[in-house]
Amino acid sequence: MESPEGDRIKASLSSTSASSPAVQDSPFFNYLSNLSPIQSVKAARYAQRFFESRFPTPPPVFRSPHVDLQRETSFLKSNDVDAGGSDGHGYHSNQVNNKLIACLQKEVQPSSPSACVDEYLTDPVEVEDSKISADLRVQPTNNVGQLLRCGFTGPRENIRKVNDANNGNPEGYVFMLPEQSRVNMPSSLNLVETADYQAESSTLPVSGAENPEQHVTQIVKLQNAGIQHNEQDGSCQLLPESLQSVEAYQDCSDSSRPVSKGSFKEATLYQRGIRRHLQFEAPVVCKSTTTHKSHSSHNVIQEVDNSKVPASHTDLESLIFSDVDPGEVSNGRESISYSPTIASWTSFSSSEFVGSNQHSRSLAISGPIPSDSGLHLKSIGGSGPMDSDLIPRLKLSGYMSSKDHGRRDCLAKDSNKSLFSPEAGEIHAHVDNYQQDNQTIVETGPAASQCSESMKSLCDSLHMTPSKQGVSSEKKAINTGEGDGCKRCNCRRSKCLKLYCECFAAGVFCVDSCACKDCFNKPEYEDTVLDLRQQIESRDPLAFAPKIVKHATNSPANIVEDGNWTTPASARHKRGCNCKKSKCLKKYCECYQANVGCSDGCRCEDCCNSFGKKADSVYRRVQRWENPSADGTKAGTLKQFSPRWEDLPDISHFTPLPLPYPKVLASSASPISDYQEVPHTQLHQGSTLKSSSGHCHWHSSMSFMPHLCESSAGHGCSSDSAFHDLLKDDDMPETLKETSTPTKTIKVSSPNQKRVSPPQSRSQELRSSSSPGLRSGRKFILQAMPSFPPLTPYMKSKNDTGHSDLKGEASDH
DNA sequence: GAGTTTGAAACT
DNA sequence: CAGTTTCAAACTC
Ligand SMILES: [Zn+2]
Ligand SMILES: [Zn+2]
Ligand SMILES: [Zn+2]
Ligand SMILES: [Zn+2]
Ligand SMILES: [Zn+2]
Ligand SMILES: [Zn+2]
Numbered sequence A: 001m002e003s004p005e006g007d008r009i010k011a012s013l014s015s016t017s018a019s020s021p022a023v024q025d026s027p028f029f030n031y032l033s034n035l036s037p038i039q040s041v042k043a044a045r046y047a048q049r050f051f052e053s054r055f056p057t058p059p060p061v062f063r064s065p066h067v068d069l070q071r072e073t074s075f076l077k078s079n080d081v082d083a084g085g086s087d088g089h090g091y092h093s094n095q096v097n098n099k100l101i102a103c104l105q106k107e108v109q110p111s112s113p114s115a116c117v118d119e120y121l122t123d124p125v126e127v128e129d130s131k132i133s134a135d136l137r138v139q140p141t142n143n144v145g146q147l148l149r150c151g152f153t154g155p156r157e158n159i160r161k162v163n164d165a166n167n168g169n170p171e172g173y174v175f176m177l178p179e180q181s182r183v184n185m186p187s188s189l190n191l192v193e194t195a196d197y198q199a200e201s202s203t204l205p206v207s208g209a210e211n212p213e214q215h216v217t218q219i220v221k222l223q224n225a226g227i228q229h230n231e232q233d234g235s236c237q238l239l240p241e242s243l244q245s246v247e248a249y250q251d252c253s254d255s256s257r258p259v260s261k262g263s264f265k266e267a268t269l270y271q272r273g274i275r276r277h278l279q280f281e282a283p284v285v286c287k288s289t290t291t292h293k294s295h296s297s298h299n300v301i302q303e304v305d306n307s308k309v310p311a312s313h314t315d316l317e318s319l320i321f322s323d324v325d326p327g328e329v330s331n332g333r334e335s336i337s338y339s340p341t342i343a344s345w346t347s348f349s350s351s352e353f354v355g356s357n358q359h360s361r362s363l364a365i366s367g368p369i370p371s372d373s374g375l376h377l378k379s380i381g382g383s384g385p386m387d388s389d390l391i392p393r394l395k396l397s398g399y400m401s402s403k404d405h406g407r408r409d410c411l412a413k414d415s416n417k418s419l420f421s422p423e424a425g426e427i428h429a430h431v432d433n434y435q436q437d438n439q440t441i442v443e444t445g446p447a448a449s450q451c452s453e454s455m456k457s458l459c460d461s462l463h464m465t466p467s468k469q470g471v472s473s474e475k476k477a478i479n480t481g482e483g484d485g486c487k488r489c490n491c492r493r494s495k496c497l498k499l500y501c502e503c504f505a506a507g508v509f510c511v512d513s514c515a516c517k518d519c520f521n522k523p524e525y526e527d528t529v530l531d532l533r534q535q536i537e538s539r540d541p542l543a544f545a546p547k548i549v550k551h552a553t554n555s556p557a558n559i560v561e562d563g564n565w566t567t568p569a570s571a572r573h574k575r576g577c578n579c580k581k582s583k584c585l586k587k588y589c590e591c592y593q594a595n596v597g598c599s600d601g602c603r604c605e606d607c608c609n610s611f612g613k614k615a616d617s618v619y620r621r622v623q624r625w626e627n628p629s630a631d632g633t634k635a636g637t638l639k640q641f642s643p644r645w646e647d648l649p650d651i652s653h654f655t656p657l658p659l660p661y662p663k664v665l666a667s668s669a670s671p672i673s674d675y676q677e678v679p680h681t682q683l684h685q686g687s688t689l690k691s692s693s694g695h696c697h698w699h700s701s702m703s704f705m706p707h708l709c710e711s712s713a714g715h716g717c718s719s720d721s722a723f724h725d726l727l728k729d730d731d732m733p734e735t736l737k738e739t740s741t742p743t744k745t746i747k748v749s750s751p752n753q754k755r756v757s758p759p760q761s762r763s764q765e766l767r768s769s770s771s772p773g774l775r776s777g778r779k780f781i782l783q784a785m786p787s788f789p790p791l792t793p794y795m796k797s798k799n800d801t802g803h804s805d806l807k808g809e810a811s812d813h
Numbered sequence B: 001g002a003g004t005t006t007g008a009a010a011c012t
Numbered sequence C: 001c002a003g004t005t006t007c008a009a010a011c012t013c
Helices: A004-019 A027-035 A044-056 A059-067 A069-085 A091-109 A112-135 A140-151 A156-166 A179-203 A241-246 A259-264 A296-307 A310-331 A340-352 A368-383 A390-400 A402-419 A424-444 A447-465 A468-481 A504-507 A523-539 A558-559 A618-626 A633-641 A662-677 A681-695 A705-712 A714-723 A731-740 A740-751 A761-770 A772-777 A790-811
Strands: A173-175 A216-222 A246-250 A780-783
Touching: A044 A558
Parallel strands: A216 A780
Antiparallel strands: A173 A780, A216 A246, A246 A780
């Protein structure tokens, strides 16, 4: 309103507001609808767009999407978490849903969109709403199921098939994520990935099937994580940030790896082509990759259970496998949708997510889907009402979801962290890891703590679930968290419609905990929000992409040591920082804030980033990583999170995902959390903090987290940074690379199996102490996703359509 | 909590 | 693409 922007915004707003009800007729509306992923009917369109735009390629891939039933299962597990966790605020959800839907429709069945959608989307949402409220996360499974559904929905069967077929993944990277991250990732991610994978798999014959499996799981983390839980809904939102980061994990070739393997199938691989798929794989955590492999998804779950939550896990499985899908799915709604964004991201991420651990919650991302679902759920739930509406909602939901979150967001806040992303995905993960060590974890890193908390909540809820008691517990947890708030943005002049706003930037709606004024980043203005978002994306395709990307690559560094592991270290900021006075030692520096070292892409002066200086060679970083203490205070600690850097030359590459919906990101983010957790300072504090404060939150919400963190204490906060999202460099790069250099792409995809042991060092250690076995065992498999489609497509679609409109209006003034 | 610093986002 | 302005977070007190 106010100034120039005001006009634009107004325009948008007007459209928006109107849009929902009556406006549909207006051109804008159309435009929007096109843009917006979800708009009811349009899911299909959406999907198309995504496909078109994002995935120029291979439709086939998408087609298969659902395919991955298997994954679903696995995902389910994870998903559940995600779903639960995520509120769905984010637009993502919508996007995701859209994708899914699209996929489904296209491939699966166009005929009954609703059905399809329902299955996929629905689940999550509905489930969450109804169930969630009651159970909330009680049972992850549900969520999972939802997620899966969302993503894949029905398809389990399909998926499985695919998986089977694919078993051989072309490449798989195995990363050892920190526990936290691992856990998280999987769930949400899995879902997503699954979907994609499926496609891929189908498409890809994965030649390798034989390959040992490299399943790469990509995990995306949502940094933000801002997951919010709604008491009612139970859903949580992820913060944008969380979403942003994505991680990918590769699996070991071993075989199976973990979940991913099975589910993933991944082969995913290769996704590149496929990539798009969203997916996120699940991170499954394979404790021991090998060992557990057998049931990927199950494994994951199991692991989780074992370690932490037996009950839940059990439930999950059952749920997941069994009913959840169907029933819930059907019921539900699909809320989940993936938002387009997600899709885009997904592709994005999938290809490269990396997980940074920043936020533990990685869920988001990869989860983007999953997370989305979670988010969606919320949204759905929130919205409520209607199934039929779902679709439309979806659209909204993406953003909308936030509604719910809003409420509980606050709670979440502190908790928010916890809430946040983790939600589903993370939750699982967290659960495993965290639960076990919750405390430990907490200590470990703020992020961790957050995660753990969130996880706990989730877990609790899950566990509890059955009776619904869980809910209360959940709430408690959340509330406990504290109600606090978790602050989020504090915008005064941007109306929360610019990237200045963390919420908006993260792809999530503002919630109660936000202290913004004249906020338009609300579900009610979803249209506006989406429009502006598109505008911004058109201007900068990477605007909503996760800030942190992982390079996964094979860079020597990763391999370096044993070749086994890879490092998360590779994570770096997508655009690099431009610090002049902070020496990259304060949060003013986005790199530092994200717990990643500066890279060549940074233009900082006198860089002293404890996570890695601009000039540091990968090798050095690794060393630091390994011996943090030696280096420096923070560095050491930090390293844990971002242990090693590889060269990530190309930051720029990141793929641009058009829609950033957070959810996706969020999911992805979780993985990252690891990093965050550890954050330098935090570490020390962290441990304490968390516990004490408790609530710090979860990293997932990284972006938001800051506030929280702050309040909570540094730990949490610090963690947030960690949370940032990481995308895998690989992915990103690939994308970019693809564009620019085909070759790389390939590489990326094939780098293959590396296991990486996350830097968790400390955090892990801590944890490990508590429960060593798991940790070590867990591995995430990331598949390298192919690159993404170039930004362009996405842009185009949007631009074309809406773009003009919006711009026109916008430009007016 | 007010005020300052900082660097990204937005704008020109 | 560079320079400037705007913005909100990070930080300081
Ligand atoms: Zn805001
Ligand atoms: Zn806000
Ligand atoms: Zn706001
Ligand atoms: Zn910097
Ligand atoms: Zn930097
Ligand atoms: Zn620097």
